[in-house]
Amino acid sequence: DGPRASSSFREEEATKAWSMVVRSEASESQCSGGSREAWLEEFAAVEERRWRGEAWPFAPPATTDSDGNGTVPEDVVVDDGRGWDVYGVSDVHAEFEGNRAWVADPGPPARSGRRRCLLVAGDVATSVETLEETLRSLKEAYDVVFYVPGNHEAWFVGKLGDGHEAQAWAYASGGVRCPKGTRSTLLKLLAVSKVCESLGVRTTPALLSDKLAICPLWSWYREPDRSPPSPQEAGFDSGCAWPKALGASTNFDGKVADFFADLNRRRVRASWKQQQQHGLGAPAPLPSSTTTRRRPDAAAAQKEDRRHRDDDDKEEEEGGGRPRREEGGGPLVVTFSHFLPRHDCYAGWARLDKVMACPRIDDQLRAVGSRLHLCGHSHVDFDFTRDGVRYVQAPLGYPRERRFHPSSEKALPKLLLTVDP
Numbered sequence: 079d080g081p082r083a084s085s086s087f088r089e090e091e092a093t094k095a096w097s098m099v100v101r102s103e104a105s106e107s108q109c110s111g112g113s114r115e116a117w118l119e120e121f122a123a124v125e126e127r128r129w130r131g132e133a134w135p136f137a138p139p140a141t142t143d144s145d146g147n148g149t150v151p152e153d154v155v156v157d158d159g160r161g162w163d164v165y166g167v168s169d170v171h172a173e174f175e176g177n178r179a180w181v182a183d184p185g186p187p188a189r190s191g192r193r194r195c196l197l198v199a200g201d202v203a204t205s206v207e208t209l210e211e212t213l214r215s216l217k218e219a220y221d222v223v224f225y226v227p228g229n230h231e232a233w234f235v236g237k238l239g240d241g242h243e244a245q246a247w248a249y250a251s252g253g254v255r256c257p258k259g260t261r262s263t264l265l266k267l268l269a270v271s272k273v274c275e276s277l278g279v280r281t282t283p284a285l286l287s288d289k290l291a292i293c294p295l296w297s298w299y300r301e302p303d304r305s306p307p308s309p310q311e312a313g314f315d316s317g318c319a320w321p322k323a324l325g326a327s328t329n330f331d332g333k334v335a336d337f338f339a340d341l342n343r344r345r346v347r348a349s350w351k352q353q354q355q356h357g358l359g360a361p362a363p364l365p366s367s368t369t370t371r372r373r374p375d376a377a378a379a380q381k382e383d384r385r386h387r388d389d390d391d392k393e394e395e396e397g398g399g400r401p402r403r404e405e406g407g408g409p410l411v412v413t414f415s416h417f418l419p420r421h422d423c424y425a426g427w428a429r430l431d432k433v434m435a436c437p438r439i440d441d442q443l444r445a446v447g448s449r450l451h452l453c454g455h456s457h458v459d460f461d462f463t464r465d466g467v468r469y470v471q472a473p474l475g476y477p478r479e480r481r482f483h484p485s486s487e488k489a490l491p492k493l494l495l496t497v498d499p
Contacts, residue, residue, distance in 0.1 A: 114323045114337065117264055121341055124271045125282055161192045161498045162286055164412060165220075165491035168199035168454025169473040171230070172212040176477035180487050181212050184219045191499070193221040195286060196491055197294075199454040199471075200228025200416025204317075206269060213279050224280045226294045227270055228416035228454060232263045233317030263318045283345055290409050290497045293345055293446055296338040297415035297439050299455075301330040301432035308429035315433070330432040339438045350408040351447035410497065413443040414452035423469055426456055443467065450494060459486075470494060 165185070171177050188194050196216060202225070203209040209231065217223045274281050283293040301307070307328070315329045326333035346352060418424055418435035426434075434456055443451050450468045457475040461468070472492035480486050 117321060118340060120268060124268060159499055161496065162195055162290055163189060163192050163496050164195045164494045166197040166452040166470060166472050166494045167474060167491040168471060169201040169457055169475050170212060171201060171476060172203045172208050174477050177474055180474060181215050185491060195222045196220040197414045197452050198223060198225040199414045199452050200226050201230045201454060204230045204233050206273060209270065210273050213277055217277055217279055224292050224294055225274055226414060226416055227267055229315050231270055232267060234263060234319050263320055283348065285409060288409060291411045293411060293413045295413055295415040295439060295442060296341040297417040297436060298335040298338045299330055299417050299433050300332040300335040300436045302421045307432055310429045311432045335436045335438065342442050346442050346445045349446035411446055411448045412450045413446060413448040415439050416454050418453050418455060419443060419451055424456055426458055452494065
């Protein structure tokens with residue numbers, strides 16, 4: 079038996095969360111089994127409802143109707159002539175009372191002649207009910223909200239003894255015994271996708287104007303090397319339950335990361351950059367990572383940082399500090415994921431190296447022509463440019479982490495960029 083749910087994690091809340099998961103239209107046999115391809119198709123079916131056709135680009139319309147008017151995908155936000163302010167935040171962790179107060183705040187006021195877009199880079203909540211309530215509040219505050227799940231949304235049964243993991247256990251069990259075969263992280267994520275669909279929260283690429291495209295990317299972490307894991311890495315995300323079809327022996331061996339990278343294949347092919355290079359609907363080749371991009375040693379890091387600071391200063395002089403649109407007139411593409419796209423984005427505790435990043439995310443964001451990428455997970459603020467891409471993390475994090483930085487939550491969500499009409 080696990081810990082008893084506290085008053086803030088009532089049994090009826092857990093029951094409702096679980097009922098939403100079970101209602102995701104998969105049978106018990108599908109939950110525990112099924113092939114890897116079947117799971118990919120299940121997720122594609124959810125995404126299909128947000129796309130028209132097989133390979134619509136999230137780019138200016140390439141075809142016209144009988145009256146000569148441009149046709150666009152149903153998921154595209156029709157440009158009304160105003161500009162955009164794009165904000166970003168990650169790791170909201172709305173189970174915590176201190177964080178719920180931040181969610182209730184309507185955010186920065188809209189500026190004249192502009193609309194507000196919010197990118198939420200995962201770890202909103204473990205409970206499906208709390209996730210739904212939080213995303214609904216954010217959707218009411220902003221004109222458009224985009225979201226990708228994090229590892230906390232993937233939890234079912236967590237480790238005991240660690241505060242937030244114990245809360246995840248309470249939500250996942252709460253005295254409710256799970257029917258055999260329904261304890262599947264992928265099943266829960268399908269339910270999360272359907273909640274987003276019902277709220278109008280966007281989880282697929284969309285064009286906000288002919289100057290701006292947003293592309294959410296599924297993600298998971300993979301180990302940068304085959305060294306023995308630390309105790310912290312070995313037990314990380316023990317609340318996940320992956321179908322055997324994924325073939326994962328650990329959370330970080332790359333099998334889970336490859337599954338989520340494959341969920342992005344259609345998004346990569348539908349990008350303006352790939353369509354320009356390979357034609358509308360063409361099966362563009364997809365990148366595969368051959369490098370780990372590990373965190374360098376201290377001396378190398380200092381040398382690399384000096385070089386990148388010089389590069390960043392030069393880019394700011396040339397581009398006014400703003401990401402530039404794709405050469406050739408395409409939209410400026412902004413991507414975001416929960417996990418870090420490069421191992422050298424992580425400068426935290428080395429005992430968690432294996433559970434932070436996946437270089438395939440970086441390969442894919444560059445394949446779609448991204449100029450700015452928002453991520454989360456490590457709860458460490460950063461904002462820097464590498465090889466033409468600006469990487470940003472703007473986490474709310476846990477209340478205890480803000481003990482020494484009480485003003486940090488007032489700076490969130492972070493204004494990432496502004497796009498003129």
